Amino acid sequence: MPDILRGLSVVVTRPASQAAGFQHLLGEAGATAVLFPVIAIVPPENQAVAKAVLAGLDAYDTAIFISANAVRFGLELLDETLQQCLRRLVIGAVGKQTAEALQQCGYPVQWVPGGAFTSEAFLALPETQQLAGRRILIFRGEGGRELLAESLQRRGASVDYVEVYRRVRPKIDANCLKQRHKQQQLDIIAITSSEGLLNLLAMLDNPDWIKTVPLLVGSQRIGETARQTGFTGSIVIADNPSDKAMMQALSHWVQECQ
Structure with a gap:
């Protein structure tokens, strides 16, 4: 899928030690991966x-x-x-x-x-x-x-x-996400667990702004958690949280939006 995601900015929330595979696939497809781990193992x-x-x-x-x-x-x-x-x-x-x-x-x-x-x-x-x-x-x-x-x-x-x-929840500065959002450089956030989603909200001082950002999630259950916590934007649900399935769902969403 060369360049199918060109120009797209995707927040990758996997643990830092597990993000390389998804980051590589995003890069091959032309997207920009924004690494922001919400869980540390x-x-x-x-x-x-x-x-x-x-x-x-x-x-x-x-x-x-x-x-x-x-x-x-x-x-x-x-x-x-x-x-x-x-x-x-x-x-x-x-x-x-x-x-x-x-x-x-x-x-x-x-x-x-x-x-x-x-x-x-x-x-x-x-x-x-x-x-x-x-x-x-x-x-x-x-x-x-x-x-x-x-x-x-x-x-x-x-x-x-x-x-x-x-x-555990990493101790990192979340302001970079808010700045990207203000600059319209934050298109979708990839989330692979409900715990990670809740951590993301807890890492933001005022998380309401992020609830309008589209989510790419690894299961129906995560999508339900997102709605229950107030997310109102698009929720793209992959068949499972693997890198391949997440990429397939993301690519399908982009094609539908074009």
Whole structure:
């Protein structure tokens, strides 16, 4: 899609360590990427808690990774013995990017949905329907959704968490966004989580002006959060929060507006 987005200014709110792929795609299409991370991914404050859970990894038969962040930070906590233990388990991933991150590190993934990057899609897999006797460990960030664990438990599994990272609000100056808006250099804001959207609002002293700016969001649920918090501008909904899906939705929106 060479130059299809030429002249468009897109705010990229992914964590700084995860923004390069989307930034590159935007640049190839002629858009200007404005990097403004609204979430930072960091290790837990007390890693000893996670390490204590992982010390008992051999008691489980299944490990499920919620995200690529869970892969990155979870694997960093495993010594060689625990790495070998993990390879003996059935491994699940909520989404293709998470599965790819595991496979790149040498961990085969048996359970992964082919479509949406959601707990709901994972729970629709045939393998997750009858789980009597299963002992499952979910690798996730602090304060994640409870839907996955609760649903697996209702299907007969014993489920525990290991929280291997946390999401924090970055401390950065948001005035640059307001200045761009005044200069009509802020066309659309890309948001990939409801938490990120709420962080964006909290980072602005007076956020009302931003609620008229179009949003590119990675799910229907994020779009609903945007409306509930007062956004009145266009909301472009991608099929999922991957770079490819976000670009496809953005390109379609631009073509419709021409």
